[in-house]
Amino acid sequence: MSRMRLHRRLILAGAVAATAALMMTACSSGTALPGDDTPATGGASDGASSASGLLADAPVAGDDLIVDGSTMAAIKERGKLIVAEALDAPLLSQQDPTNPDNVTGFDAELAKALAVYILGKPEVEIVPPASQTREALLQNGTVDVVFNTYTITEERAQQISFAGPYFESGLAVAIKKGTSGITSEKDLDGKTVIVGANTPAVTAVPEIAPKATLVQFDTDPAAVQALLQGRGDAYVQDYTLLASDAASESNLQVVGNPFTKEPYGIGLKHDDAEFKKFINDWLVKIQKSGLWAKIWQETLGTVTVGDAPTPPEIGSVPGS
Known part of the structure; x- marks a missing residue:
């Protein structure tokens, strides 16, 4: 992509x-x-x-x-x-x-x-x-x-x-600053995870975190807003897009490195x-x-x- x-x-x-x-x-x-x-x-x-x-x-x-x-x-x-x-x-x-x-x-x-x-x-x-x-x-x-x-x-x-x-x-994980217990994709199991509709995260997250609950949003801005509002524990999206989001949103933070290639x-x-x-x-x-x-x-x-x-x-x- x-x-x-x-x-x-x-x-x-x-x-x-x-x-x-x-x-x-x-x-x-x-x-x-x-x-x-x-x-x-x-x-x-x-x-x-x-x-x-x-x-x-x-x-x-x-x-x-x-x-x-x-x-x-x-x-x-x-x-x-x-x-x-x-x-x-x-x-x-x-x-x-x-x-x-x-x-x-x-x-x-x-x-x-x-x-x-x-x-x-x-x-x-x-x-x-x-x-x-x-x-x-x-x-x-x-x-x-x-x-x-x-x-x-x-x-x-x-x-x-x-x-x-x-x-x-590749896909990476973002959190709202101050969120504890999530430092990489390995911590997503059992969490509420925000993903973009029709993105690779929809299928990738269940593979690495089968107990995660997915919440889908149609656009990246909507997903970011939902994360900052506390409607999910983490947001999984392309790393470079998350980095771009974090550059303009001070309360957003990317954790770990991409887990897909x-x-x-x-x-x-x-x-x-x-x-x-x-x-x-x-x-x-x-x-x-x-x-x-x-x-x-x-x-x-x-x-x-x-x-x-x-x-x-x-x-x-x-x-x-």
């Missing part, structure tokens, strides 16, 4: 509309628009571009890894990484309305970290995608990569390639094996160095009780 099917995505009519939206928002980290020779202004231009300074120690690829004629070399020569990424996804990639050049969140910080790895600085230009345009944006060369809660599937992998997975979402990959142009290996090697580096966990802690982790999850193994799912 993609968060594009949820309420928080920017819906654009196609790749042309996405590019037009970019021309209006001019969202980048100190970069000019495509074809614009005017010196870029705004945005950060050093490794400490994020508010928390997360990228100060981000790795930079050696010159030997930027192979002549490669996608990496083309990006470095251009001087910016062009990314398909949302602008309205709290804790994932959200634009600051008071400073359009500032886009923060888990996906956004990872995209900046990849730019640092290639360029030595977090120069990122964003093209906001719609779910139906992501493959086209890669295929026609509008963007270099997609960081967009892009679920890896074998069907999609026939059109584009995936590096990663870099994160696993929905692997997210970095979208790349099809059959660019060299670029895919380059990004996969980068992912391993930031996982081992702790940068991946720090980025999670400063974004999704701010509304989640518990330690950073273990990153998924690179190439561990069909299509990756």
